[in-house]
Amino acid sequence: MSATLEDKVVIVTGSGGGIGAVIAARFAKEGARVIVSDRDRGAAEAVASRISGAIAIPADVTSEQDVSALIERTLEAHSALHHVVANAGVIRASHPIAETPLDVWRSTMSVNLDGVFLTIKHSAAAIANSGGGSILTLSSISGTGGTPLAAAYGASKAAVRNLTATAAGELRAQNVRVNALVPGYVNTPLIDSEVPVWESTMGLAPGGxxxxxxxxxxxxxxxxxxxxxxxxxxxxxxxxxxxxxLTVDGGFTSQLF
Incomplete structure (x- = not known):
């Protein structure tokens, strides 16, 4: 792929580790000036220190003040913003719906949905004023159908896809594209930590x-x-x-059996 991001300013939220950190490094390799953002300041700074030219700006995406400040500090540093990857997200402990605490539901929605909403809300004008660009959200195949034991996560990721489509229509005239990535099961520590719970609750043998x-x-x-x-x-x-x-799931959701 050609280096079409040369000198473009890119924010990646939730990039203090996992998928976000890898996205940040990949974009920098293509010439982007990357802002590594995470609510964990130390994690953000550690990732940024390993990426040439990157800077860390901590932000909690559930805080409108933090998200607004993230955009302002990016503009102060680079005088432009071209792309944002709204990657920050969580999956809380697995529960059936009847056993899901309300605070788990609300905290999941706060990060996964409110965080994307605030990121779009506060970055769109800056991108438009910089000549246009894009916003990329992170959904999940859990948002494409029923998701046993992860109702809050699945519902939040389904809502992200709808929010993405709505934002795309509203922002097209401002030369701001908005798309969603829909990953399947990704090899991350988060998946490793949840697998034993899923296997136990779903009656699967170890390794199932x-x-x-x-x-x-x-x-x-x-x-x-x-x-x-x-x-x-x-x-x-x-x-x-x-x-x-764009679904990236190795064909998981394309099969009935």
Missing amino acids: FAQIIDQKQGRLISPEDIADAALFLTSDQASMITGSS
Whole structure:
């Protein structure tokens, strides 16, 4: 892929680790000036220290004040903003709906949905004023159908896709594209921590989840796979793609069995 992000200013939220950190590094490799943002200041600074030219700006995406300040500080540092990857998200402990505490529901929605809303709300004008660019949200295949044991997560990710489509229509005239990535099961510590809970609650033997992945997805998706897809949707090669959801799941959701 050609380096179409040369000197473009890019914010990646939730990039103090996991998928976000890999996306930040991938974009920097393509010449972008990356803002590593995370609510964990130390994590953001550690990732930024490993990426040439990157700077860390901590922000909690559930705080409107923090998100607004993130955009302001980015403009102070680089006088422009071209792309934002709204990656910050959480999945709380797995529960059936009847056993899901209200605070878990609300805190999941606060990060996964409110955080994306605030990121779009406060970055759109800055991107438009910089000559246009894109906003990329992170949804999930959990938002494409029922998600046992993760109702809050699935509902929040389904809402992200709808919010993405709405924002794309509103911002097209301002030369701001808005798209969603829809990953399947990605090889991250988060998945590792949840697998035993899923296997136990769903009555699977140890290793049962791995068998499902082998059958439905082929392998766990790597964070690099997601970073490559993010790079494409952000690049000029996707200049006529907006309001779309790109599924990266190895065919998981395309099969009935």
